[in-house]
Amino acid sequence: MIIKRFTAAMVAVLALGAGAAHADWPERPVTIVVPFAAGQTGDMIARMVGKELETRFGKAFIVENRPGSGGRIGTTYAARAKPDGYTLLMTSTGPYAITPALYPNDTKYDPLKDFVGIAETASTPQVIAVSNASGIASFSDLVKRAKAKDLSYGSAGNGSLQHLTMELLKKEIGFPMVHVPFKGSAESKTALIANTLEVTSDSLPPLLTSIKANQIKAVAVVDNKRSAYIPDVPTLGELGYPKLSAVAFFGLVAPQGTPREVVQAINREVIAMFKTPAFQEQMQAQALTAPTERTPEQFSAYLAEEVGRWKKVVEQANVTVD
Structure with a gap:
């Protein structure tokens, strides 16, 4: 009986000690690893979120850019970091859900296990x-033109979300188009404006200014709900393709094993910050959609769904990278 009481007491003390160890987090600066170059959408989001977290937690949240290899360099670094709550990763659809499917032998992290x-x-x-010189006025025009003659489309690069979005459309709708990979969104958009490229797929933020200035024409949103930033542009769901959706997510993850209390604390503050008018204004300035409110467990489940979905797209579309 004495031994049992002693054991129970020790378990309670250890549990209290573990809780106390995380109660004062953070005691030093926290690093947010960004696997993208400075100035890209994921980097801008990380800096916005990091600045707000600094205010809320009273410690510096330092953004550290580690771009390269489709996000693999920064993501691998974060996966190997000590799971103590002082290294986080700002990830997105590309490096988290697409890259592992494209490079199964060269990706040194497992998004679901690490x-x-x-x-x-x-x-x-x-x-x-589409470009203004293309003569394409709607998505139905694009489909007709693609089936009648050779068209080329540009993307931000081989294996990018933009590339896979168009390959998904090609497979589901059944029209041939030639892929022209560029070195980023800026280059493909420039070619579209210059009328040397007829079609592109990209996230809304890099295209919005040019759409508003009538330098290029948006013919469809690849989702089932219209964007508040371009409300006159129909969705593929409205156009008869409800299964076609390509929405880029951005989110914070941490190395597996990071204390649950830390993960929950960050989750609470991120959700709270996105409810403030000031932060909502910052999001609108970047043409971003506010995140869905989820618990860490719900967000992890969503990430698993995205990993599975894009792996299936890569396999079914037979996408290869050079």
Whole structure:
């Protein structure tokens, strides 16, 4: 009986000690690893979120850019970091859900085993846009033209979400188009404006200014709900393709094993910050959609669904990278 009481007391003390160890988190700066170059959408979101978390937790949240290899460099680094709550990763659809499917032998992290979801931070739908000189006035025009003659479409690069979005459309709708990979969204958009490219698929933020200025024309939102930023542009769901959806997510994850209390604390503050008018204004300025409110467990489940979905797209579309 004495031994049992002693054991129970020790368990209670250890549990209290574990809780106390996380009660003062963070005691030093927290690093948010960004697997994208500075200035890209994921980087901007990380800096917005990091600045707000600094205010809420009273410690610095430092953004560290580690771009390259489709996000694999930064993501691998974060996966190997100590799971103590002081290294987080701002990820997105590309490096988290697409890259592992495209590079199964060269990806040194498993998104489902090496990370735990914290919170979604933003999303944005893919948009199909055409050049003004193409003569294409609607998505139905695009389909007719693609089936009647050779068309080329540009993307931000081989294996990018933009690339897979168009390959998904090609397979489901049944029209041939030639892929022209660029070195990023800026290059493909420039070619579209210059009328040297006829079609592109991209996230809304990099295209919005040019759409508003009538430099290019958006013909469809690849989702089932219209975007508040371009409300006159129909969705593929409205156009008769309800199964076609390509929405880029952005979110915070942490190395697997990060204390649950830390993950929950960050989740609560991220959800709270997105409810403030000031932060909503920042999101609108970047043409981003506010995140869906989810618990860490719900966000992890969503991430698993995305990993499975895009792996299936890669396999069914027979997408390869050079």
